[in-house]
Amino acid sequence: MLETKEPKVKKISNGTVVTPKGFSADGVHAGLRHAKKDIGIVLSEVPANSAAVYTKSHFQAPPLKVTQESIAKDGLLQAIIVNSAIANACTGEQGLKDAYEMRASCAKKFNLKDEHVAVASTGVIGEYLKMDKINKGISELNPTADESGAEAFQTAILTTDLVMKTSCYEVEIDGKKVVIGGTSKGSGMIHPNMATMLAFVTTDAKISSSALHKALREITDVSFNQITVDGETSTNDMVVVMANGLAENNELTETHPQWSHFAQALQIVCEELAKQIAKDGEGATKLIEVEVKGAKSKEDANIAAKKIVGSSLVKTAVYGADANWGRIIGAVGHSDVSVNPDKIEIYLEDICMFTKNSPQPFDEEAAKKCLENDKVRITVNLGIGEASGRAWGCDLTYDYIKINASYRT
Known part of the structure; x- marks a missing residue:
């Protein structure tokens, strides 16, 4: 029988995407933008059960196709590599080739399997990636598990955003502290299913890929898919969740007695990120x-x-x-x-x-x-x-x- 008592979900006020055990991050300036950081990574110590949801635009950008292929392989990811400034959308075969190269470059740098790397891009549609700068930027990444690494990543994924978005909560599962942290970007072209919106969530929970995917889809419908800035849907929207299991709880499935506790914590993180995107809408004051x-x-x-x-x-x-x-x-x-x-x-x-x-x-x-x-x-x-x-x-x-x-x- 599922446990019905109120879950003890606690906010970690200074928590970030690297607060869950085993995650690190970094961001660097590769030259895609004039001065700001523009290449970022989130890295897990071990392959993590993963799930993602994607834009319903008819013009899904190449990075989404590569990420879908990666997750479909075995449900595992160990890294997410992201660039800003250029969306790599509506770029044909060359764009797909570049997204694969971006994935391979990251895998080589961190000694990972290609299929354990997700790729995301955000920025101007219809421009080709500058792969010499992308590869150089990836070579300079040095992920850390401290706040500076998380801040560097969060900065690197921004476009017209005015503020970084982050949320982090902990919940007790099987007597273990399970942490869920997330960050997102998005300011305009926001009308999800989804929008020029990227969200990356990490957790040290042990959870099956199928259960994680089901939870993410249901939660996305009442969080990210319920925000709008301008009624426009983008080509690159994506939400990715990585769960590396290092909290060492018993594997979460829908029949776990504390399944609802984990689901509630994940929903709170996603809702907070969604609201932060809406509040930071381009030109918004309220x-x-x-x-x-x-x-x-x-x-x-x-x-x-x-x-x-x-x-x-x-x-x-x-x-x-x-x-x-x-x-x-x-x-x-x-x-x-x-x-x-x-x-x-x-x-x-x-x-x-x-x-x-x-x-x-x-x-x-x-x-x-x-x-x-x-x-x-x-x-x-x-x-x-x-x-x-x-x-x-x-x-x-x-x-x-x-x-x-x-x-x-």
């Missing part, structure tokens, strides 16, 4: 969290929440601190979910703005103050079921246009 309750199904709740947070009119209203709940109604009204107008309720924080298909009197100044906060919370109760879902996004500002109008220049 994080928007939308919760939809009373839906007929979890799918309906998630669709409606993401529709609201992805609405340009909602996003601009939040930016302008304009409590125009009609924007929210508009987004719900053309979403593909079951709605009864006589049942719906709309709240900004705790302020009821609309119920029973009628506007409600509210304090405009109080509403404006809510919208001026760094985090804005919108709740919609559809009133026709028991399911709920959440989504995260950001406001839409003048700076978003400035950043993307000159992205290549």
Whole structure:
């Protein structure tokens, strides 16, 4: 029987992607960018059971194809090699050849099997990798298990991001401390299934590849796939989890008594990384969290929440601190979910703005103050079921246009 008591999930405030046992990382400047670090690696002491989810774009970039092939071989990874500045997307046979070369170069440097290396790239679409610089950068990597190694890696994967994203939690499994750490990048072109978003999660948990893959897919649907910055989906999105088993717990499967404890900790890490991406949206000043309750199904709740947070009119209203709940109604009204107008309720924080298909009197100044906060919370109760879902996004500002109008220049 599965254990039902509350899991003891504890945040590690200074934890990083190298906090779980047996992981190290580094990042260097290889010359793909003018001055910033642009090649990074996460390395495990031993081959790790691994799982990944990928963008649903029709134009999956070559690095994703190489990574899928690597994981499909035996479910194991020992390293993730990443470059920024150039996405290596829409680059044909040459792009695929370069991604394989990148994998082989990393494997040779660290004496690994080629198929135990995942490859990821992020940056401008339609440009070829500068392989002389890539290979030189890989040769200079010197992974360490301290904070400086994690910071170097986190810096190396950024593009238009303004801040590094990291999350780390521990949970007790079979009397052993299991740690899950993660980092991600993403700021624009964010509308996952997934987006110009990369996330890398490490754990020292002992878990089967099949169980890890199932958990990751389910958790991605309620975390990374529930964020949006601009409604655009990229060619390079990927989330990779590596589990090297060095915590020495009994192998986790769905029948393990503490399976739910591990799954909850993994979900918290992924949700935190997802929210950090949404908050760091290009030009953004505020994080928007939308919760939809009373839906007929979890799918309906998630669709409606993401529709609201992805609405340009909602996003601009939040930016302008304009409590125009009609924007929210508009987004719900053309979403593909079951709605009864006589049942719906709309709240900004705790302020009821609309119920029973009628506007409600509210304090405009109080509403404006809510919208001026760094985090804005919108709740919609559809009133026709028991399911709920959440989504995260950001406001839409003048700076978003400035950043993307000159992205290549």
